[in-house]
Amino acid sequence: MSTRGQTHLWVVQRVTAMILAVAVLVHLVTIIGAVRGGLSAAEILGRTRGNGAWFAFYAVFALSAGLHGAIGLRNMAAETIGLRGRGADIAWLAIGLVTAGFGIRAAYGLFA
Amino acid sequence: MDLRPRAHPTYLAFVVHRVSGLLLALFLPLHFWALGSAISGEARLDGFLRWTENPLVKAAETGLVVLLAAHLAGGLRVMALEFLGWRKRQKDMVAISAGLALLVGLLFLLNVV
């Protein structure tokens, strides 16, 4: 991958980091609130079902997390086991998008 | 590995950030896949949530919450340096990061148990 492409990966890593900084905070506050007195499916689904705002939040969250994690793993693989190159980069990007896809599927399950 | 040249706060912050990042990145597909499968109806989701009542799962969950908080706080340190150019306060930020992660973990634990 060209240095331009590498720079773009880094920019994606940081932009997703900024999104995640907010999203993780919301996620943590929701978790700590939700586990108060035990979790129930009715309570969770009551919050999310038919709620477009929550769905949009979780979809953006999942996409950011998937890409952010995959780019992080790419860097670790390059530095620790020497896995570098165009093929590896495309594979990591695919892994990130598939992971995000699973996340969006889960978010859709909460919404529909 | 020789620890002598690496024994300083910001190096430790890097190690925590990397290890938490690795574990979270490995956990993420699992988390999404399990949730996606469980959320196909209220009954199945309740079944899944009952499984999480298991003390072992609860302990693992607490660990994950701490990892997430630690990675968040460590990420804020890196971005404060990169985007705001904060130089002198890096060591304080490492301490604040650690404190934040432990606080969030404790809050979770108090609520869940």
Added chain:
Amino acid sequence: MAEPASLKVSVWRGGEQGDFARYEVPARANQTVLDVVTHIQRELDPSLAYRFACRVGMCGSCAMTVNGRARWTCRTHVRKVVGADGELELRPLANLPVIRDLAADLAPFFDKWQRAQGRFQPKDAPDGAVPEDFVVVPPASKARREADAGIECIGCAVCYASCDVVAWNPDYLGPAALNRAWTLVNDVRDGAHGDRLDAVAGDAGCHSCHSTQSCTERCPKNLDPSSAIAGLKRRLFWDTLLGRR
């Protein structure tokens, strides 16, 4: 700390492959690590190879690994680093080829300064001619203060030897070269900013830095290469996002 009467000094002998040799050196007041090495070479074993020049912290040639950490030996007092029983462990700088004994080959280190476009290129006279007039650079301007912050580098390679990213990625330019590039990016007289930012971008450049800040921690001149690298990242971030490059 009470000073032992003699120092037990382990010194790396050989090239990449080699072993420690042990020497007993009399302890003296205000002794520097370089004094210890010089004593060994002059009094105990003339075959010992090491490098130094100015002895006053200006030239950047005497850096070694002292008890595990990269340091400038001419300005490092023994009493600050010595173990409780007077042990000193001396190795050549890490992350560089070993020539022999305590002398590391700094060629890769300086090659990377070249690759990072670490030379000043006058804006008005790209062919190297003397510009027709002086450029007025207010010392208090933001860009000049950024440049001044990193200008005192003596090229000792302590930061380079302390950086794990250099160890993990042999192409990585390293803290000193990137710090130099950042001072030039902030030099309003320089005309090669675009090329230089291209040269320091990507996996071999600033974007591989993980802000462990070992460079800043170890720099004997108290420079802050870590922040210089962050500056390059910041500039490249906005340039990329806003389509300026």
